Amino acid sequence: MNAYEKFIKIIREEAARSKKNHLIKLAEMTGKDSCRTGTLELDKDDLIVNETLKGKLQAGDVVLITQISEETFAILAKAGEL
Numbered sequence: 001m002n003a004y005e006k007f008i009k010i011i012r013e014e015a016a017r018s019k020k021n022h023l024i025k026l027a028e029m030t031g032k033d034s035c036r037t038g039t040l041e042l043d044k045d046d047l048i049v050n051e052t053l054k055g056k057l058q059a060g061d062v063v064l065i066t067q068i069s070e071e072t073f074a075i076l077a078k079a080g081e082l
Contacts, residue, residue: 004077007050011066011076026079029061035075037065042073049075 001009008024027037032055033044048068049057053075057063062079 003052004050007076011068011074014068015066024064024066024076027063027065027075029057029059029063031059032057035063035065046071047073047075050077053078 011024025037027035027042029035030041033047035042035047042065047065053063057075057078064076064079065073066076068074
């Protein structure tokens, strides 16, 4: 199991434990520390990021995010074409 799989497993376990429906969603990076999912704009105050992605994200990148609290979202991974 790689680091991403472990991270996603932990997120899923916590979601089940809290009985909240935390979904993993696609978002587009609008800058190096901001993104948009649907009409929701998130900035660095709203986001935490997977350590392996720090400093590597840029505008236009597609990422997987999940809501982990009322005001905080986690960027789990960067998505790309096959």
